[in-house]
Amino acid sequence: MRPQLVIGNKNYSSWSLRPWLAVRHAGIEFDEVRIALYTPEGTAQLRQLSPSGKAPVWREGECVVWDSLAICEYLAERMPTLWPSDAIARAIARSVSAEMHSGFTALRTHMTMNARARGRHVPMTPEIAAEIDRIETIWTDCRHRFGACGPWLFGAFSIADAMFAPVALRFVPYGVSRPGVVDDYVATLMADPHLQAWIADAKRESDVLEQFECGR
């Protein structure tokens, strides 16, 4: 049986997008199980499928891995090119991935990922601006130090790109633009065929979760 990646709504579930993008870039075959988040049926299904009751979860026979970054790490054991080969680059890639995984709460709360929305506006607070500044610093540092051999943060696609991909689906709908590395890297993400496929699926979803429709 093929492994399964259990994910939430493609329009809203940033945590689901991260391992989904990593596994697509790794070329590992898998079946996608999509759950309608925050519905009674979806919540019950997730409780059956995921030890944490949350998406994403990777299910492969007896091996059940939950939490986006843990799934990415598991995938990288099979496909080591998901992390940079150089030890220092790999350590930085892990650092920025962990920072994204554990931080950026203002962006998460006030600029929720919305793959199909455009033209949204939320007030720019000092907290949001500081997090965007930090993202710009991370992206600039990675691109300048490690990005010479390709368009991604560490040149070739890595888990760090998967971890930051949902930021593009925040910056585009809410009109966040900074000429230079930020806009260029968002363009790289938005041109990725796998991310395009995800967005196309999100546009086909009909469910609307009002609590995540910011800035209308």
Ligand SMILES: N[C@@H](CCC(=O)N[C@@H](CS)C(=O)NCC(=O)O)C(=O)O
């Ligand atoms: N830290 C977790 C977060 C997972 C998470 O919060 N998932 C959300 C969807 S994006 C979820 O399953 N929510 C459903 C619920 O809480 O009922 C990860 O990295 O995977």
